[in-house]
Amino acid sequence: MRENIHMPYDPSDPTASDSALQPSEQRRLEEANFLLENNRPAQAAPIFAKLAEVLESARQPKRAANLHSQAAIAFARSRNEAALLQARAALSMLAQYRLDSQAAALYKDLMREFTKRGMNAAAEALSNEFGETASQSIAPDSHTALWERLPGNCPNCGAALRQNEVKRTEANIIECGYCGTPVRPSA
Numbered sequence: 058m059r060e061n062i063h064m065p066y067d068p069s070d071p072t073a074s075d076s077a078l079q080p081s082e083q084r085r086l087e088e089a090n091f092l093l094e095n096n097r098p099a100q101a102a103p104i105f106a107k108l109a110e111v112l113e114s115a116r117q118p119k120r121a122a123n124l125h126s127q128a129a130i131a132f133a134r135s136r137n138e139a140a141l142l143q144a145r146a147a148l149s150m151l152a153q154y155r156l157d158s159q160a161a162a163l164y165k166d167l168m169r170e171f172t173k174r175g176m177n178a179a180a181e182a183l184s185n186e187f188g189e190t191a192s193q194s195i196a197p198d199s200h201t202a203l204w205e206r207l208p209g210n211c212p213n214c215g216a217a218l219r220q221n222e223v224k225r226t227e228a229n230i231i232e233c234g235y236c237g238t239p240v241r242p243s244a
Contacts, residue, residue: 077115082108086124086235087215093131094210094217102131106143122150123222123234126163133170133179140171141179148187159234160190162221206242207231213238 078086085104092101109124125147132140144167151160164187171180210217211233222234231240 077112077117077120078108082111083214089127089131090210090215090217093127098131099135099137102128102135102137102139102143105131106139109143109146118150119154119156120235122147122154122156122159123216125150126219126222127217129163129167130170133167133174133176136174136176138176138179140167140176141182144179144183145186148183152187152190159221160187162219164188166219166221207240208243211236211238211240 086108089101089104089108092098092104105124105128109121109128112118112121112124125143129140129143129147132138132143144163147163148160151157151163164183167183168180171177171183207218214233214236216222216233216235218231218233218240223240224232224234226232226239229242232238233240
């Protein structure tokens with residue numbers, strides 16, 4: 058049986074465990090990222106959703122929100138209505154922790170995916186529930202040059218690096234939203 062230790066993850070602490078995920082769950086995360094990157098979102102989405110639940114249980118809500126975000130995008134890309142449930146979970150958590158720019162970027166990405174995939178009911182529901190809040194904090198788009206020089210995936214855990222899932226720690230350094238690894242752009 059899995060032992061739950063309820064200690065907050067601190068990526069700046071070199072002695073801290075890097076994840077609430079067990080090694081087998083970490084491998085599942087790597088698999089989900091691989092599936093999503095290889096245009097198999099229907100297979101990746103439930104893995105992201107399950108791992109988000111694991112991180113919620115481990116009291117790592119910010120990291121859980123990032124996986125709910127990935128699940129929402131993956132479900133949307135496969136035209137699965139579960140995308141709305143995952144979107145609600147992610148946006149609620151991001152709002153709770155006042156991660157407004159991440160919430161705004163996710164909202165924008167989800168609305169684009171829902172519209173592109175013909176998921177009009179999901180787009181309307183999301184707009185009704187989160188549109189006003191998300192539109193109040195438009196995600197900054199001035200960092201395009203930086204994003205073009207960043208790798209697509211975290212060099213440590215393999216998670217996709219998306220604007221709504223990373224934290225900017227310094228002018229040219231971001232922190233992987235999943236594992237906390239500092240990532241620098243190429244020259």
